[in-house]
Every structure is written in C-alpha cells, then in structure tokens.
Amino acid sequence: MGKVLTRYQAAVSAGELRPDPAQRAVAERLDRCAAELEARPRRGSILWRALGRRPEAVRGVYLWGGVGRGKSMLMDMFFACVDGPRKRRVHFHEFMQEVHDRLRVEREKETPDPVMPVADAIADEVRLLAFDEMIVTNSADAMILSRLFTRIMSHDVTIVATSNRAPGQLYLNGLNREHFLPFIALLEEKLDVIALDGPTDYRLERLGGFPTWYVPNGKAATDALSRAFFRLTDFPVEDRAHVPTEELAIPGGRSMHVPKSLKGVAVFSFKRLCGEARGIPDYLAIARRYHTVIIVGIPKLSAELRNEATRFKLLVDTLYEHGVKLLAAADAEPEQLYVGGDDAFEFDRTVSRLMEMRSADYLAKGHGSEG
Ligand SMILES: Nc1ncnc2c1ncn2[C@@H]1O[C@H](COP(=O)(O)OP(=O)(O)OP(=O)(O)O)[C@@H](O)[C@H]1O
Ligand SMILES: [Mg+2]
Structure with a gap:
C-alpha cells in the first residue's frame, strides 16, 4: 500500500471520512499514479538518455x-503525496486565464503559432499538472484546448483532473463544438476516465x-460560520490562526485580497466585497474560483448604503448564476435586509435568489456556469 492509500485509510480509520x-478505488488508482511518478527518472538524466527516446508520460486520471x-479531496490527497517531480495544482479556470495571457505575449512577438511555445513553456515547468474543476464554457478555450494539451502531453507531463462532467459532456452545445471534439478524444485516450458519482x-x-x-x-453568528468553514475544509480548528489567504487575480490586472481561502471556500467581509469600488469582474472572479463563499457583516441596507446595495445585488446575481453556495451573517433576514425605501431599486429578485440559495435543491447543485 502506497502513500495515497495509506493516507486515505488513515482518514477513514480516524473517522474523518x-x-x-x-x-x-480512486485512491488506489491515484496511489499507483503517485508511485509511478516517483519512480520516473529525472528529465534529461542518464537513465532517460539511456532509454534512447522519451519515455511515455505516466498515465493520468x-x-x-x-x-x-x-x-477534489482525493486529488488533493494524491497531490500532497507526490514527492519529487515538479508539480502544480491549479483551478482550471485560473490556468486558462494564464494561458490566454501567455498567448497574448506571444502574439505581440508575432510568433506564427503561439499555442506551441506556450505549451512548451508550461510543460517545461512541471511534470505533474493537477486541474481542479475542469470546465469549458467559452469558445476561446474550446478552440485551443486540443492543440495545447496534445503538445503539453507530448512532453512527459502527467495530467490529473477533476470535473463535474464526463469528457464527452464538456462544452456541450458550445459554439463550433466540432473543433473541440479532438480534445475529448485526447482526454479519453490519454487519461483513465473514472466516474466518482455515488449517491x-x-x-x-x-x-x-x-x-x-x-x-x-455578532459572536454567535461568526462562531457558527467559522465552524462551518472548518467543517467544509477539514482544516484543523487548532490551526485557525494559519488559514491561508489568497491574492485573487481579477482580469484587467487588479487583484483582491481574500482573507481566508481554502479548498474552494472563501471568507469575506461585506465591507471588502461591497464597500469598495468593485464590480462584475471582481464578482465573476470570485464566483468562478470558489464553490462556497462566506460573507460576514452584512448590514441592513439603508438609503445611505445605496452603492453597497447595488454591489450586493450584483454579487448575489453572479454567485447565483454560478451555483456558488452562500453562507452569511447579516443584521436581517433577506426580506428585511433592504430598508432603503427607494422603489426604483429592485431588490425583490435579490431576496428571492437569497431565499432560493438557502434551499436544499440549490445547495445540492453543481458549481459552474455550464449548461
Ligand atoms: N467519504 C467521505 N466522508 C466524509 N466527508 C467526505 C467524504 N468524501 C468527501 N468528504 C467531504 O465532502 C466535502 C466535499 O468533497 P470535495 O470537495 O472533494 O467534493 P468534489 O467532488 O470535489 O465536489 P465539487 O464537484 O463540487 O468540486 C469535503 O469537505 C470533503 O472533505
Ligand atoms: Mg471539487
């Protein structure tokens, strides 16, 4: 039994899982993958050269x-266990944003086929790429994925990915989907596709x-939300002072400080989200990055807080559209939250969405804007 399986079994024995x-079964498969990765000769090593050709990459999942x-839990366990080869775990959406940034630089240099050098550069940096939440929603991604990944994978890079969809269901009904089909074929051929879709x-x-x-x-609300955060992330409560933070990149070159960010769960204050000059790009970045958002300190939205209320409305719409789970501490129930008294300000839909976001059906929904 290798490291991944040992770790999984330990979590089960400890009653954590x-x-x-x-x-x-997935832990077993990933266990094998980790062992194979660690057993590989280093790139360019004598062993590698002795083979006389590039060895095939370790088969991913x-x-x-x-x-x-x-x-994600299993992938993280696996990722933490892999020792040695350079590795990177990244949210797929964030990765694609970076790819487009790199492509832009290549185009400025008037490189004839920018996808190739970008793929080569990515492959040069890592032996293991772990993607969380693979999802394809825009044609700009769909059009390049097949060539990008064919090239990356030709360089002895192992890919492990999680997704809410089987490969054949990605980018369903997307524009020019025929150009995307080779990517599906690539995933199906080069990776072990495993369904983890129990009840x-x-x-x-x-x-x-x-x-x-x-x-x-107040304290009771904050304590309850903090318990929810630790439950959702499995972070040991004793280490509460060391919860990671994140600088979330916002398209356009800005970034946003996320005071607590772990395993797709983020904690924000209402002030930071809606009290500063923020807009759709900020909220979109949040909604794409996190499956669960915890907001503390939502005040009653009086006439003086009109701008805050407008931003809050945008934020709720964006989270709702992406199926993001919302946990919050507020000074009132959603129906009583808006006390601005301005008829022109449409808060009804926000209330209705907030109510729906508390329902079991909503909470059982997937994260992401596909389909
Ligand atoms: N066997 C288990 N027993 C108890 N808790 C579990 C078990 N498996 C997973 N969990 C917990 O359930 C939560 C959800 O797991 P995880 O985030 O890995 O789901 P996911 O499949 O990646 O979901 P999504 O598709 O939304 O990203 C996590 O807090 C995880 O630790
Ligand atoms: Mg996940």
Missing part, C-alpha cells in the same frame, strides 16, 4: 462526478442541518 468503496463526491453529496451532508443565513451579526 466515511468508508466509500468508490472513493477507495480524469475524475468526474456530481458535486461533493470527494473528487452521497458529502459537502451537502456537512452543511446538512446547518443554517446558511445567520441573524444578527
């Missing part, structure tokens, strides 16, 4: 299934019974 045969099945949404189970909207703001 419920035994799940499908998850165990494409893990797909409904939300909360434990895909249990463990995230929902962890949220189960917990209210998502706490009134009023």
Whole structure:
C-alpha cells in the first residue's frame, strides 16, 4: 500500500471520512499514479538518455462526478503525496486565464503559432499538472484546448483532473463544438476516465442541518460560520490562526485580497466585497474560483448604503448564476435586509435568489456556469 492509500485509510480509520468503496478505488488508482511518478527518472538524466527516446508520460486520471463526491479531496490527497517531480495544482479556470495571457505575449512577438511555445513553456515547468474543476464554457478555450494539451502531453507531463462532467459532456452545445471534439478524444485516450458519482453529496451532508443565513451579526453568528468553514475544509480548528489567504487575480490586472481561502471556500467581509469600488469582474472572479463563499457583516441596507446595495445585488446575481453556495451573517433576514425605501431599486429578485440559495435543491447543485 502506497502513500495515497495509506493516507486515505488513515482518514477513514480516524473517522474523518466515511468508508466509500468508490472513493477507495480512486485512491488506489491515484496511489499507483503517485508511485509511478516517483519512480520516473529525472528529465534529461542518464537513465532517460539511456532509454534512447522519451519515455511515455505516466498515465493520468480524469475524475468526474456530481458535486461533493470527494473528487477534489482525493486529488488533493494524491497531490500532497507526490514527492519529487515538479508539480502544480491549479483551478482550471485560473490556468486558462494564464494561458490566454501567455498567448497574448506571444502574439505581440508575432510568433506564427503561439499555442506551441506556450505549451512548451508550461510543460517545461512541471511534470505533474493537477486541474481542479475542469470546465469549458467559452469558445476561446474550446478552440485551443486540443492543440495545447496534445503538445503539453507530448512532453512527459502527467495530467490529473477533476470535473463535474464526463469528457464527452464538456462544452456541450458550445459554439463550433466540432473543433473541440479532438480534445475529448485526447482526454479519453490519454487519461483513465473514472466516474466518482455515488449517491452521497458529502459537502451537502456537512452543511446538512446547518443554517446558511445567520441573524444578527455578532459572536454567535461568526462562531457558527467559522465552524462551518472548518467543517467544509477539514482544516484543523487548532490551526485557525494559519488559514491561508489568497491574492485573487481579477482580469484587467487588479487583484483582491481574500482573507481566508481554502479548498474552494472563501471568507469575506461585506465591507471588502461591497464597500469598495468593485464590480462584475471582481464578482465573476470570485464566483468562478470558489464553490462556497462566506460573507460576514452584512448590514441592513439603508438609503445611505445605496452603492453597497447595488454591489450586493450584483454579487448575489453572479454567485447565483454560478451555483456558488452562500453562507452569511447579516443584521436581517433577506426580506428585511433592504430598508432603503427607494422603489426604483429592485431588490425583490435579490431576496428571492437569497431565499432560493438557502434551499436544499440549490445547495445540492453543481458549481459552474455550464449548461
Ligand atoms: N467519504 C467521505 N466522508 C466524509 N466527508 C467526505 C467524504 N468524501 C468527501 N468528504 C467531504 O465532502 C466535502 C466535499 O468533497 P470535495 O470537495 O472533494 O467534493 P468534489 O467532488 O470535489 O465536489 P465539487 O464537484 O463540487 O468540486 C469535503 O469537505 C470533503 O472533505
Ligand atoms: Mg471539487
């Protein structure tokens, strides 16, 4: 039994994870992948040269299934266990943003086929690329993915990915989908495609019974949300002072400080989200990056807080459209939140969305804007 399986078993034995045969099978597969990766000769080493040709990359895994099945959890376990080869774990959306940035630079240099040098540069940096939440929603990505990944994978790079969709279901009904089909074929040929799609949404189970909207703001609400954060992220409460932060990149070159960011869950204050000059690009970046957002300190939205209310409305719309789960501490229930008294300001839809976002159906929905 290798490191991944040992770790998985330990978590089950400790009662942190419920035994799940499908998850165990995935842990076994990833265990093999980790062992193979570690056993590989270094690039350019004597062994490598002695082979006389480039060895085939270690076969990777494409893990797909409904939300909360434990895909990211297993991938993270695997990723943490792989020692030696240079590795990178990245949210797929963030990765593609970076690819487009690099392509822009190449185009400025008038490189004839910019995808190739970009793929080569990426492949040069890592031996293992782990993608969380692979999702394809725009044609700019769809058009280049096949060539980009064919090239990356020709360089002895192993890919492990999680997704809510089987490869054949990616970019469904997308524009010019025929140009995207080779990417599906590539995934199916080069990776072990494994469904982790059992009956249990463990995230929902962890949220189960917990209210998502706490009134009023104060210690009780903050404590409850903090418990929810630790439950959702499995972060040891004793280490609460060391929860990672993040500088979230916003298209256009800005960034936003995220005070707590772990495993797709972020914590923000209302002030930071809606009290500063922020807009759709900020909210989109958040909605794409996180499956769950916790907001503390939502005040009653009076006439003086008109700008804040407008931003809050935009934020809720964006989170809602991306199926992001929202947990919040506020000074009022959604219906009583807006006290601006300005008829022109449409808050009804926000209230209705906030109510829906508390429902079991919404909480069971997947993250992402596809389909
Ligand atoms: N067997 C299990 N027992 C208890 N909790 C589990 C188990 N498997 C996963 N979890 C927990 O359930 C939550 C959701 O898991 P995870 O984030 O890995 O789901 P996912 O499949 O990546 O979902 P999504 O598609 O939304 O990204 C995590 O907090 C994880 O630790
Ligand atoms: Mg996940």
